[in-house]
Amino acid sequence: RGVVTATGERSAAGRAAALVRDASPRSRQQELLFSIVRYMMYVGVAASVAVGAYALACGRDLMDVASLVVTFLMGAVPVALPAVLAIVQAAGAMALSREGVLVTRLDSVEDAASIDVFCLDKTGTITQNRLEVTEVVPLGGHGEKDVVAAAALASDASGAQPIDAACLRRAGGASTLAPGWRQVSYLPFDPERKRTEAVVEGPGGTRALLVKGAPRTVAELAGADGGELAAAVARLSERGLRAVAVAAGDGGEGGGSLELLGLLGLSDPPRADAAELVGRMRDLGIRPLMLTGDDVAIAREVASEVGIGRRVRRAGELRELPAAEQLALVEDSDGFAEVLPADKHLIVRLLQDAGHSVGMTGDGVNDAPALAQAELGCAVEGATDVARAAASAVLTREGLGGVVDALTESRRSYQRMLTWVINKVTKVIEVVALFSAGYALTGEMPVTLLGMSLLVFANDFATMSIATDNVEATDSPNSWNLRSIVAAAGVLGALFAAEDLLVGWLGGAALGLAPEAVQTLVMYALVVNSQVRILTVRERGRAWASAPSAGMLVVAAAVTAGFTALVLLGWAVPAVPPAAVGLTLAVCCVGGLALDAAKVALFRRFHVA
Secondary structure: OOOOOOOHHHOHHHHHHHHHHHOOOOOHHHHHHHHHHHHHHHHHHHHHHHHHHHHHHOOOOHHHHHHHHHHHHHHHOOOOHHHHHHHHHHHHHHHHHOOOEEEOOOHHHHHHHHOOEEEEEHHHHHEOOOOEEEEEEEOOOOOHHHHHHHHHHOOOOOOOOHHHHHHHHHHOOOOOOOOOOEEEEEEOOOOOOOEEEEEEEOHHHOEEEEEEEOHHHHHHHHOOOHHHHHHHHHHHHHOOOEEEEEEEEEOOOOOOOEEEEEEEEEEOOEOOOHHHHHHHHHHOOOEEEEEOOOOHHHHHHHHHHOOOOOOEEEOHHHHOOOHHHHHHHHHOOOEEEOOOHHHHHHHHHHHHHOOOOEEEEEOOHHHHHHHHHOOEEEEOOOOOHHHHHHOOEEEOOOOOHHHHHHHHHHHHHHHHHHHHHHHHHHHHHHHHHHHHHHHHHHOOOOOOHHHHHHHHHHHHHHHHHHHHOOOOOOOOOOOOOHHHHHHHHHHHHHHHHHHHHHHHHHHHHHOOOOHHHHHHHHHHHHHHHHHHHHHHHOOOOOHHHOOOOHHHHHHHHHHHHHHHHHHHHOOOOOOOOHHHHHHHHHHHHHHHHHHHHHHHHHHHHHOOO
8 A cells, every 4th residue: 555645747756757858958069060051051052143143144044054053052062061970970989989988979979079067976976886884983882893783783684775785894794793683674764764774683582673874863763962963973074974873772663762872984985086087177178066965064075085176065055046146156166965856957957058068977867867968968887777868978987087088089079070160161162252253254164063063072072081080189178169260261262262263274374275174174173172171271280280090191192193084084074184284283282381371370360279
């Protein structure tokens, strides 16, 4: 028989499940990437409309204008975007799997690059999640041996609960310190009762009731002096120890008066690498914030020991405040203690609404809502199935090492996507400026529709190779500054377009090529410049500051060699003489060095990093 007090979302577990269901993590970087693509499309459409209207005014027929518009749009449509995104994310996920981090939501590989606040669950993440009885405080004239023996006899012999297991380990077994005594009945810990109870029987059939639980609860049952007990609990808490009270009484289960025997000081010591990894997190420009359900004194001690800080407050202080004051309190704290699942979710949402990107670690059901809401939710090693399902990454090794690896790899993925964005914007501006200026000057498109199709094919291979590039992670969180990126890449694209126009002019004026051959030469210049552009913009400093990946070099060499053969032999396009090919290669190489210097100046001017 039982009494139902709440069902579904009205129950504690139901509320936690509802928070997981309603969590809505945002993929900021993906939103920004698609915004860039959309605006580049606007540029392409606007230019094609303007040039198309000019062509109609000059008496060109509709088929010519349609071909012109399609050529413009082919230069602006990001055909390779889905492939590049998938490859970059998959490459990052594979790299993390080798470090013991299994990614369950690919978007998180990118999103973690901008994380500037990381919420760390204490138990199982910062600490070892292995309680040990490190101190025994006898009270009322009793001995340490009596307290430990009573605590062990008041525990589940299977050691299924962490506190029971710690008591049994300290006693060396339930009967080691109390020979002849056996457990008759056992009532496990209950959150409302806040204690365990056991009836034990000794030699001659003597029975006793043993109670182990929260100090205040046990003291009230035993009628003990609250002042003396509170002082002892405070001393343990100041040292980061969790206090458990032990009492004994006569008369069997539920009967007789209880006498307080003493306190057990339990500790869940920090992992050996916790302080070092918290320091590494700070070096990455990330503020750690500890969240735990433990007592505030214990939480403050642990947070201080691992380098997070001592400004740890009770979550209850947060619940009754207005939203603005809640955020101010979170911003001014190093952690919160005595938190509920809703509190963790609330703290993550408050930080996100204030513009922060947030990471979260956890291992239990109560962590699941916050894990699902965070940009990077990491279920630590040994986490429950619910926590794993809610998280975007699962750590298969103990400690925070996997978290730091995930943040570093995410920043590498960001650098690869930043290279793609810069390359994309530069290419669109280059093509739009080249086609607009070329048509205005000659009345013909600088590149045919077939040539543009071949160029898109070549560019796709080159841009996909970005996913394999060698990059270094930054020392601070990354953020997308769209105006700066577009401004720098736009100027760079216009300079590349000027170089392409120079190649076309040299082909016609200096080498006397026919208009069809000049179109082939300009297409070839665009192909070569695409390789030069990618190898240039992949590095924020000078192009030779770091070596590109072998895959990127192979793709660049293969595309250049293939198109060199194509234009020399006249496959599918009008052929051009070797002198024109050599001139184009020379202009692109010399121009590439000059444009690399311009790139460095532009990136420095617009703070692109």
